[in-house]
Amino acid sequence: MSRPVIIALDFPTADKALAFLDQFPATANLTVKIGMELFYAAGPQIVRDISARGHAVFLDLKLHDIPNTVESAMRVIGRLGVRYTTVHAAGGHVMLAAAKRGLVAGAAEEGLSAPKLLAITQLTSTNQAMLNDDQQIAGTVQASVVHYAELAQASGCDGVICSAQEITAIHVAVGPDFIGITPGIRPATAAADDQQRVMTPTAAAEAGSNGLVVGRPITQASDPVKAYQQIVTEWSTAND
Numbered sequence: 001m002s003r004p005v006i007i008a009l010d011f012p013t014a015d016k017a018l019a020f021l022d023q024f025p026a027t028a029n030l031t032v033k034i035g036m037e038l039f040y041a042a043g044p045q046i047v048r049d050i051s052a053r054g055h056a057v058f059l060d061l062k063l064h065d066i067p068n069t070v071e072s073a074m075r076v077i078g079r080l081g082v083r084y085t086t087v088h089a090a091g092g093h094v095m096l097a098a099a100k101r102g103l104v105a106g107a108a109e110e111g112l113s114a115p116k117l118l119a120i121t122q123l124t125s126t127n128q129a130m131l132n133d134d135q136q137i138a139g140t141v142q143a144s145v146v147h148y149a150e151l152a153q154a155s156g157c158d159g160v161i162c163s164a165q166e167i168t169a170i171h172v173a174v175g176p177d178f179i180g181i182t183p184g185i186r187p188a189t190a191a192a193d194d195q196q197r198v199m200t201p202t203a204a205a206e207a208g209s210n211g212l213v214v215g216r217p218i219t220q221a222s223d224p225v226k227a228y229q230q231i232v233t234e235w236s237t238a239n240d
């Protein structure tokens, strides 16, 4: 299984996202994440433009709606040729199964492989107090995340999005082949920003993360290519 370092392209326009990518060698074959900001600004064309440059796309729209709506939206996403996409586990097993059905159907219509469906467990910006007080979920963050991983697996998802802090417990609960992609990654000297459950690339590798998502530590670095390469080196070394 490949273990990508996924760059979160959190930019307000297509021009800014493409200019950012222009800094990398044309042969870089990156894996990049298009989230709500860029997709709402630039639409499906930005997925096509970035794919045409040879990069793999993770379309992170975090769907959470009634099952029929999610299934229909996932059918559209399935036609785009992305590698990963996301849905909120909190939508429940009926919605998650509908998401998977839509994704598989949409991809089949275009003769494509279905994207990997990853369920958001607890956002990495959520801490223990927010879980208990805001969401009124009792217990630990880890218990909630593991519960959502089990629900996602039983509902046909391919993996989850979680903090690297929970990845070991997830793999114990649902097995090592269930994908755990981890945002909230910060090199040792980087600011946490709004992230609450962070880990370094080395610690994430040691815990068993299947892939990192990194945004601001790369996109806002004075030398983004160097920042990306440093994280890839740290991650690869720790995975060896």
Ligand SMILES: O=c1ccn([C@@H]2O[C@H](COP(=O)(O)O)[C@@H](O)[C@H]2O)c(=O)[nH]1
Pocket: 008, 010, 033, 035, 120, 122, 123, 124, 125, 161, 162, 183, 184, 185, 193, 195, 213, 214, 215, 216, 217
């Ligand atoms: O739980 C989650 C789910 C998704 N994200 C996304 O990852 C990146 C992280 O960006 P940073 O700048 O490295 O904090 C961002 O696009 C989020 O939407 C997440 O952080 N946590």
